[in-house]
Amino acid sequence: MKISVVGTGYVGLVTGACLAEMGNDVLCLDVDPSKIKILREGGIPIHEPGLDSVVARNVQAGRLAFTTDIAKAVAHGTIQFIAVGTPPDEDGSADLQYVLAAARNIGRLMTDYKVVVDKSTVPVGTADKVKAAIEDELSKRESDARFAVVSNPEFLKEGAAVEDFMRPDRIIVGADDEQAILLMRALYAPFSRNRDKLFVMDVRSAELTKYAANAMLATRISFMNELALLAEKMGADIEQVRQGIGSDARIGTHFLYAGCGYGGSCFPKDVKALIQTASGEGQQLRVLQAVEAANEAQKLVLIDKITSRFGHDLVGKRFALWGLAFKPNTDDMREATSRVVLEELFKRGATVTAYDPVAMDEAKRIFGDHTQLDYASSPNTALAGADALIIVTEWKEFRSPDFEQIKKNLKASTIFDGRNLYEPDLVKGFGLTYESIGRRAK
């Protein structure tokens, strides 16, 4: 099938590459010429495991190409995926300007039947707005070209995006146009071979399903984070509690890890957007308001522990920081807890030496030449002369460190671990003070 994908970010590029992998003829469009230049020169603008080889293979085979030419992209695909950003507006609602601009481009230039697919995460009712924008453009030039708008939200996780797209738990298609449903079924059949993973539903339910999934996952995390704080106070261990409740099939084991707060480009923004959508309907989503407030507080938990130990004035203190990305296997720092921790440390006068396997360039872009921040070339070199170690991201390479070297290097012999990477008793055995989330050494 001929497919165009508008937007070559995490979702658009993965969607385009994975659809090409199944034999489709895909053209990816972006308004950012620097991204298209990198892609055309054989590079990948983001860090996403396994994506480079899928892209290279399909470019080589002539099934995947990149352009900044809007007219070419509109002409190319019968199916037009919109996978542009939907960042939070000032009030937390999803900013639809990029989605609607993409829709208008399609309406302005299309000459034959198009299935326009909302892949971006968009509030309930957006498909109607996309439809209206395209109709408006068609009417301006008195075109009677037919089109259908489909909601097909994406559930991939950064760091596992290719794997998630290739082997999805489910594929949601919200549509009411029979021809569009047939095309979507055919397009996704190769991803749904062992069992039918495709759920066809009405458009509004599909749009809400995406927010419901992220809101549910965020709720589980905030719930566990609050219980972790209680566990600390009561002398219980949140890890044991997690295993105890996760073994109940009704609860399940996933997304119950307490930590220093959830980040990323999705949970924080989507929780806020759903709260805003509901408030526009005169409804308060009290549970989600609490989920968000708990997460904001959780991002400061490490700072609370650090100031309890060292006081509020941190002038003259230096910290080693392991992990800048909002989660492992990505260079994405959108809404990362590391950003909150760094800003709070800077405010109190501390200096930081940070290490992250892939996100240091992104940190340099965000923080520029900040005088209180420098970078190390390895986890161990970050430790030299630091007062304490702070861990914010659970990269695999942090999981089995040389505790003797940590002890030797840290002036205050203390690890503040926001991701519960180690056994508290083991760390204590090396003569280190270990502050983690919801646990304590015996």
Ligand SMILES: NC(=O)c1ccc[n+]([C@@H]2O[C@H](COP(=O)([O-])OP(=O)(O)OC[C@H]3O[C@@H](n4cnc5c(N)ncnc54)[C@H](O)[C@@H]3O)[C@@H](O)[C@H]2O)c1
């Ligand atoms: N990142 C994720 O893990 C993830 C997962 C599922 C869903 N989503 C949702 O998917 C959407 C995209 O997210 P992302 O992380 O890929 O965003 P991103 O910021 O990485 O990429 C968006 C791209 O769209 C381009 N763009 C903007 N307007 C354009 C236009 N009119 N024409 C062509 N290109 C245009 C931008 O230049 C950018 O390259 C969002 O709604 C997000 O919530 C993201």
Ligand SMILES: O=c1ccn([C@@H]2O[C@H](COP(=O)(O)OP(=O)(O)O[C@H]3O[C@H](CO)[C@@H](O)[C@H](O)[C@H]3O)[C@@H](O)[C@H]2O)c(=O)[nH]1
């Ligand atoms: O038990 C857990 C699991 C995750 N996290 C944190 O939650 C955040 C989000 O993690 P994750 O969901 O793995 O990453 P994303 O790439 O943001 O993916 C989420 O957001 C995407 C965008 O909407 C959806 O497509 C995915 O299904 C959804 O998992 C990260 O900061 C994690 O550290 C925890 O604190 N505890």
